[in-house]
Amino acid sequence: MREFIKDGQWDEDTLRNTTKDLVQLFRKLLIAGGEDSVQWITPFGFNAAWEAARLRNLEVEWVGLCWNRGRPRWSMHSVLVIHKAILSLDFLQKRGVALANRCYLCYTDGETLDHMFCDCDNTWQVWSFLFEVCGWTLQRVHGITDLIEQFTQHFQRQTTKKMARMIFTTSLYFLWWKRNNRLHDKCVREAKELAKCIF
Structure with a gap:
């Protein structure tokens, strides 16, 4: 995660080179002080985490x-x-x-x-x-x-x-x-x- 954070904010240059779904997931996360802690803006649930992290629209031709x-x-x-x-x-x-x-x-x-x-x-x-x-x-x-x-x-x-x-x-x-x-x-x-x- 450190690669995506610069001076306590999300590093926009690094985020531009990342997939769109991952960027949306990162933007939902608040950067808190301290050691690698994550705080969700919306209530945390396994379904929400799965929906935020899973890849979509990768259907193969077969x-x-x-x-x-x-x-x-x-x-x-x-x-x-x-x-x-x-x-x-x-x-x-x-x-x-x-x-x-x-x-x-x-x-x-x-x-x-x-x-x-x-x-x-x-x-x-x-x-x-x-x-x-x-x-x-x-x-x-x-x-x-x-x-x-x-x-x-x-x-x-x-x-x-x-x-x-x-x-x-x-x-x-x-x-x-x-x-x-x-x-x-x-x-x-x-x-x-x-x-x-x-x-």
């Missing part, structure tokens, strides 16, 4: 693509995939778990999220089938970010918005489900069969 009202599990799974927080084999290896790293969808490459949901041949067949059924064009993607960009194009149009959301969340969830079936139950399901389950 937020509407993920949140499907009908299936919160699928939506949450999509968010975890985007944040690369799914327990894939490479994720577990980075945390010290000793496992052989191979993709259980194609059995050829190591299992990373980008490979499993974008680069894997079985996954590519699923995406190709779904895009073809919708009449959309699909360009080869090489990561989750590229995949989000492809879906965001269709999410912008009002006519395809619900379809893009449904296909995105459902596909990510069922691809992960297919991977887990192959890993744990040794159950093999072909890509076209899975794509028909999704659609």
Whole structure:
């Protein structure tokens, strides 16, 4: 806080270089004498503190693509995939778990999220089938970010918005489900069969 105070007053030059929400929060605080004490102009409450401190209007482009009202599990799974927080084999290896790293969808490459949901041949067949059924064009993607960009194009149009959301969340969830079936139950399901389950 000392960087923002000069001669017992708020330093306007420093505040100008700070975000607008933070400046409004600081202006509500009174500078009192003594060691780092804070006095609120309005009655203090946790709700007021949260509202004053939280960041607003930082919506990412994919937020509407993920949140499907009908299936919160699928939506949450999509968010975890985007944040690369799914327990894939490479994720577990980075945390010290000793496992052989191979993709259980194609059995050829190591299992990373980008490979499993974008680069894997079985996954590519699923995406190709779904895009073809919708009449959309699909360009080869090489990561989750590229995949989000492809879906965001269709999410912008009002006519395809619900379809893009449904296909995105459902596909990510069922691809992960297919991977887990192959890993744990040794159950093999072909890509076209899975794509028909999704659609």
